[in-house]
Amino acid sequence: MTVNAAAAHHLQLTRDGQLRHFLTLDGLGRALLTDILDTADSFIEVGERSIKKVPLLRGRTVANLFFEPSTRTRSTFELAAKRLSADVLNLDINTSATSKGESLSDTLLNLEAMASDMFVVRHAQSGAAHFIAESVTPGVAIINAGDGRHAHPTQAMLDMLTIRQNKGTFEGLKVAIVGDILHSRVARSQIRALNELGAEQVRVIAPGTLLPRDVESLGCTVEYDMAKGMKDLDVVIMLRLQKERMEGALLPSEREFYRLYGLSQEKLALAHPECIVMHPGPINRGVEIESAVADGPQSVILSQVTNGIAIRMAVMSMAMGGQVAERQQKRSTLKGDQS
Amino acid sequence: MSGHQVFSGSSLKITGGRLLDGRGKDESNRALLIRNSRIAATGEAAEKADADQVFDARGCIIAPGFVDLYCNLREPGNGQKGNMRTEARAAARGGFTTVCESPETSPVNDSRAVTHLIREGAEAGSPVRVLPIGALTRGLEGEMLSDMGGLTAAGCIAVGNGSRSVRSARVLRRCMAYAQTFGLTVMLRPENQSLAADGYAHDGLVASRLGLLGIPEVAETASVMEMLLLAEETGVRLHLSQLSCGRSVEMVADARRRGVAVTADVAMHQLIFTEDALAGFDSRFHLRPPLRSEADRKALVAGVREGVIDAIVSQHLPHESAAKQAPLPDTAPGLSSIESVLSLGLELVHRDELSLSELIRSLTTGPASVIGRNASAGQDDKADLCVFDPATRWTPDSQSLISAGKHAPVLGQPLRGVVRLTLVDGQEAWASH
Numbered sequence: 001m002t003v004n005a006a007a008a009h010h011l012q013l014t015r016d017g018q019l020r021h022f023l024t025l026d027g028l029g030r031a032l033l034t035d036i037l038d039t040a041d042s043f044i045e046v047g048e049r050s051i052k053k054v055p056l057l058r059g060r061t062v063a064n065l066f067f068e069p070s071t072r073t074r075s076t077f078e079l080a081a082k083r084l085s086a087d088v089l090n091l092d093i094n095t096s097a098t099s100k101g102e103s104l105s106d107t108l109l110n111l112e113a114m115a116s117d118m119f120v121v122r123h124a125q126s127g128a129a130h131f132i133a134e135s136v137t138p139g140v141a142i143i144n145a146g147d148g149r150h151a152h153p154t155q156a157m158l159d160m161l162t163i164r165q166n167k168g169t170f171e172g173l174k175v176a177i178v179g180d181i182l183h184s185r186v187a188r189s190q191i192r193a194l195n196e197l198g199a200e201q202v203r204v205i206a207p208g209t210l211l212p213r214d215v216e217s218l219g220c221t222v223e224y225d226m227a228k229g230m231k232d233l234d235v236v237i238m239l240r241l242q243k244e245r246m247e248g249a250l251l252p253s254e255r256e257f258y259r260l261y262g263l264s265q266e267k268l269a270l271a272h273p274e275c276i277v278m279h280p281g282p283i284n285r286g287v288e289i290e291s292a293v294a295d296g297p298q299s300v301i302l303s304q305v306t307n308g309i310a311i312r313m314a315v316m317s318m319a320m321g322g323q324v325a326e327r328q329q330k331r332s333t334l335k336g337d338q339s
Numbered sequence: 340m341s342g343h344q345v346f347s348g349s350s351l352k353i354t355g356g357r358l359l360d361g362r363g364k365d366e367s368n369r370a371l372l373i374r375n376s377r378i379a380a381t382g383e384a385a386e387k388a389d390a391d392q393v394f395d396a397r398g399c400i401i402a403p404g405f406v407d408l409y410c411n412l413r414e415p416g417n418g419q420k421g422n423m424r425t426e427a428r429a430a431a432r433g434g435f436t437t438v439c440e441s442p443e444t445s446p447v448n449d450s451r452a453v454t455h456l457i458r459e460g461a462e463a464g465s466p467v468r469v470l471p472i473g474a475l476t477r478g479l480e481g482e483m484l485s486d487m488g489g490l491t492a493a494g495c496i497a498v499g500n501g502s503r504s505v506r507s508a509r510v511l512r513r514c515m516a517y518a519q520t521f522g523l524t525v526m527l528r529p530e531n532q533s534l535a536a537d538g539y540a541h542d543g544l545v546a547s548r549l550g551l552l553g554i555p556e557v558a559e560t561a562s563v564m565e566m567l568l569l570a571e572e573t574g575v576r577l578h579l580s581q582l583s584c585g586r587s588v589e590m591v592a593d594a595r596r597r598g599v600a601v602t603a604d605v606a607m608h609q610l611i612f613t614e615d616a617l618a619g620f621d622s623r624f625h626l627r628p629p630l631r632s633e634a635d636r637k638a639l640v641a642g643v644r645e646g647v648i649d650a651i652v653s654q655h656l657p658h659e660s661a662a663k664q665a666p667l668p669d670t671a672p673g674l675s676s677i678e679s680v681l682s683l684g685l686e687l688v689h690r691d692e693l694s695l696s697e698l699i700r701s702l703t704t705g706p707a708s709v710i711g712r713n714a715s716a717g718q719d720d721k722a723d724l725c726v727f728d729p730a731t732r733w734t735p736d737s738q739s740l741i742s743a744g745k746h747a748p749v750l751g752q753p754l755r756g757v758v759r760l761t762l763v764d765g766q767e768a769w770a771s772h
Binding site: 003103123125150151185214217 | 542543544545546547548549550553555615619620622661664665666667669
């Protein structure tokens with residue numbers, strides 16, 4: 001186990017190895033990841049009913065703390081919480097507290113005073129979800145909805161669910177992640193998940209300026225030439241490219257990026273004929289991906305969104321379950337002490 | 340149990356200790372007689388002499404007082420982070436008798452008035468000697484020369500730019516040439532600003548995995564190379580402060596072989612911790628320069644052992660607790676370290692990475708010679724001494740630390756080594772027993 005994994009393991013699991021926070025995939029084993037996928041599978045059925053609710057979080061309050069705007073991720077978390085029958089509080093902290101100079105610690109104290117049971121956190125800084133998990137009162141579950149460049153574990157897990165639905169297994173799969181790996185929390189979590197779940201090969205395809213230092217240490221191989229990287233692929237995951245990258249001398253132009261690393265029909269033809277195409281969204285048509293590919297038969301981009309709700313339901317119910325179990329355990333130890 | 344006056348008479352005899360003088364002398368059961376702020380007698384003569392008080396130093400090591408080439412006492416201007424009373428006392432507890440204060444006070448130490456303010460503050464509130472480092476550039480902004488003539492006259496022992504870099508090589512070259520006029524040592528922390536950019540962690544394995552913004556090694560090494568070449572050309576005495584890369588040590592050794600007047604230091608925490616300390620996003624280890632790889636750590640330790648690195652510094656930088664309570668990238672860099680420098684050093688000795696005499700040298704004679712001072716414990720020397728018990732354990736916690744900064748590297752962990760007595764000018768600056 002790496003030092004990172006050990007640190008994360010300690011923070012997000014109960015003593016019995018149940019989830020109590022969901023901050024990163026570091027330190028989570030294959031059995032637990034599979035459990036998340038299986039639980040999500042069972043929730044997919046809920047979304048197909050006319051009454052799309054289960055009572056697992058009834059009477060619980062879930063606060064969505066978005067320090068960075070994101071319509072899609074927030075909506076799917078909100079829907080997931082509501083389908084679990086929770087009360088949901090949406091807070092765009094970007095525009096309220098922090099602009100008045102309130103510190104994150106103070107914001108948290110205020111929210112805890114409102115008796116929330118779970119915080120779903122999106123923040124621009126790596127490690128924000130860890131910080132919050134370490135600062136909140138015991139009993140409140142923290143779900144990381146993306147922190148800086150560090151992790152976006154629910155996105156990675158919904159991607160894994162989508163892959164499993166289409167491929168049945170991870171064994172023997174060749175997967176590539178293409179584009180801005182350096183700035184991507186999604187890529188870091190995906191590489192980790194694919195390694196843990198047993199994918200045969202994880203390739204990252206990007207120019208040198210968009211790769212973190214010693215990226216191979218994360219568990220992948222590097223390919224600068226996309227045509228070579230596409231060979232025999234079963235899954236290709238495209239990443240979103242931010243416009244700012246042109247200004248920081250990381251890329252010369254969108255046009256050159258698309259020519260070299262955009263997913264066109266020609267490049268897709270180099271992969272395995274049943275290769276699926278994924279993208280965490282929102283997509284930049286003509287920058288990362290050709291429209292015909294995004295809307296084509298190999299694209300599973302929209303089922304990623306649907307799966308997002310099921311994965312978030314799974315993670316939220318599991319983390320709340322871990323918190324409840326831990327509380328009961330503490331209570332019974334206390335009783336034991338008294339008798 | 341600690342801090343109250345133990346020694347108040349006019350003469351003191353220290354008996355039974357092992358004396359290490361930082362120059363290779365190592366004598367067991369050595370007595371010292373201190374009278375009128377000096378070491379009046381040693382050995383048998385001291386043993387036989389009468390004294391008002393006797394300090395039993397059996398099991399302890401007696402060394403010259405430690406000299407810190409870089410720390411922040413936070414006075415004037417940063418009262419919420421610390422002050423002379425708390426931080427200089429913390430230094431005395433750490434065994435330091437002389438500390439050089441960074442010019443990064445508020446206002447910055449770029450005028451005689453501020454230098455005087457620091458010296459007066461030290462006179463009134465510090466049990467240890469405080470030597471101000473003057474600003475190299477006005478306001479530390481890296482654009483205009485500071486009044487180095489005035490700063491020298493007011494008592495600054497060197498000039499430096501604190502934690503800020505001088506972006507322009509042209510300005511840096513002129514600063515060096517001007518400092519050379521006054522025979523001033525220029526103390527610089529090498530960091531190329533445009534390469535370090537917004538980074539806050541070593542650009543290595545841990546940063547890649549955690550998605551932290553990296554400061555590449557070359558941000559330091561490119562700056563070291565530039566500084567060495569400029570120093571060689573201007574002939575100024577250059578002191579490279581707070582090195583973090585193994586490669587920098589090689590470059591310093593190389594320059595010395597060519598006859599460049601360069602010295603160097605490293606912060607104690609760089610010799611103990613690595614990038615791994617950030618694995619749990621622990622904001623205490625948000626440092627500048629960042630903690631680097633294990634290979635760098637080993638090379639820095641070797642640099643100390645071989646004397647390429649002259650001194651170990653505390654790089655003490657206390658903060659109020661709110662400054663460290665935020666997601667890692669939003670926290671202020673720095674550690675509250677001056678009380679645990681010796682203990683971390685003894686850990687290195689315990690691990691056989693440094694010898695005890697190499698440790699003492701790097702805390703006493705090494706740093707003293709960088710600023711043209713003397714650190715010694717012989718007959719007739721001024722009695723700036725540190726007596727410590729290397730075996731006793733203590734566990735720092737936020738209550739027991741004297742520093743206003745509670746973000747120490749080793750809170751809650753048992754450390755070896757307790758300073759029993761710190762004497763400055765023969766006067767007690769710290770005592771615990």
